[in-house]
Amino acid sequence: MPINVKYSAFRAYSQPVAGVALGPFLSVRLRRGGVYYDTFGLVDSGADGSMFHTQHALALGLALDQAQAQVGSGVGGNTEIWLHTIDLVVAGATITTPVAFSSGCPPNYGLLGRADFFDRFRIGIEHRDGRLLYHRLP
Amino acid sequence: MVADANALLQLHKHVEASGQVADTVRIFVDPFGSAWTRIYLPVPDHAVNELQEMHGAGVITLEIEPMPAEDFRATEMSWLQANQEELRHTFPGEWIAIEGQNIVAHAPELPTLLQAATEAGHPHPFVSLVPAEPPVPFFGCQ
Numbered sequence: 001m002p003i004n005v006k007y008s009a010f011r012a013y014s015q016p017v018a019g020v021a022l023g024p025f026l027s028v029r030l031r032r033g034g035v036y037y038d039t040f041g042l043v044d045s046g047a048d049g050s051m052f053h054t055q056h057a058l059a060l061g062l063a064l065d066q067a068q069a070q071v072g073s074g075v076g077g078n079t080e081i082w083l084h085t086i087d088l089v090v091a092g093a094t095i096t097t098p099v100a101f102s103s104g105c106p107p108n109y110g111l112l113g114r115a116d117f118f119d120r121f122r123i124g125i126e127h128r129d130g131r132l133l134y135h136r137l138p
Numbered sequence: 139m140v141a142d143a144n145a146l147l148q149l150h151k152h153v154e155a156s157g158q159v160a161d162t163v164r165i166f167v168d169p170f171g172s173a174w175t176r177i178y179l180p181v182p183d184h185a186v187n188e189l190q191e192m193h194g195a196g197v198i199t200l201e202i203e204p205m206p207a208e209d210f211r212a213t214e215m216s217w218l219q220a221n222q223e224e225l226r227h228t229f230p231g232e233w234i235a236i237e238g239q240n241i242v243a244h245a246p247e248l249p250t251l252l253q254a255a256t257e258a259g260h261p262h263p264f265v266s267l268v269p270a271e272p273p274v275p276f277f278g279c280q
Contacts, residue, residue: 009206011212014215014216014219015219015222016215016218016219016266017218017222017226017266017267017268017269017273018222018223018226018269018272019269019272019273020273025215027210027211027212027214027215027264035252036262037235037252037255037262037263037264037265038210038211038214038262038263038264038265039264039265039266040215040266055233055247055248055249055267056248058247058248058249059248059249059251059252091210092210106273107267108266108267108269108273109266
């Protein structure tokens with residue numbers, strides 16, 4: 001039985017820096033109060049939640065207090081993370097959510113994960129054709 | 139933007155073949171028959187205020203429309219992708235702030251970069267780190 005899936009927009013695969021494989025990247029705005037700016041976000045279904053490098057926490061004026069550090073796990077093992085609630089503005093949606101900041105995350109781009117980003121979007125990846133399809137959910 | 143235009147064409151070929159309803163695709167044709175797609179350039183706050191004042195005075199008609207979500211920062215992302223090699227030679231290991239197709243600030247740390255971009259009149263730029271060395275393949279955060 002065929003299943004029809006509706007997407008409303010797509011983005012061709014892109015590459016934030018030379019040497020990183022073409023992939024499903026979107027522009028994402030990080031916002032905390034009046035401080036906001038945009039960067040690359042990799043759509044990553046393997047990430048529990050969204051994560052950015054600790055440089056972004058510092059840029060947003062967030063503390064990286066050692067007493068508040070938690071442990072997160074990745075492919076390479078455990079790493080220190082700091083959770084702070086900020087706004088992610090991506091593909092027309094504003095998502096207010098706890099975001100993990102870690103020095104183990106690539107500095108060139110953040111990860112858009114399941115608990116927040118995937119909760120707000122239907123996502124399709126057509127890797128052979130090099131494109132990300134998405135649809136904002138109500 | 140050429141890459142995006144080509145991808146758009148590929149998608150609509152796919153949509154046509156699958157029999158789904160097609161989205162609208164808009165291109166612009168000049169008097170000589172050449173086709174174009176558009177890019178976005180940032181408009182500073184003071185220029186927006188000035189345009190609104192001109193609109194209020196009846197000098198111009200200002201139309202304000204929401205940007206299609208899929209176009210947000212597409213200019214900066216395409217430009218970065220097209221200029222990676224040059225950036226790696228010019229700003230190795232530095233954070234860069236971009237507006238449109240222009241680098242408005244660069245600095246070794248992101249907080250410093252935002253401060254420099256703000257001082258240059260661009261407080262909310264698109265930012266990226268230019269690696270000093272070729273990055274290794276990514277298989278998940280460590």
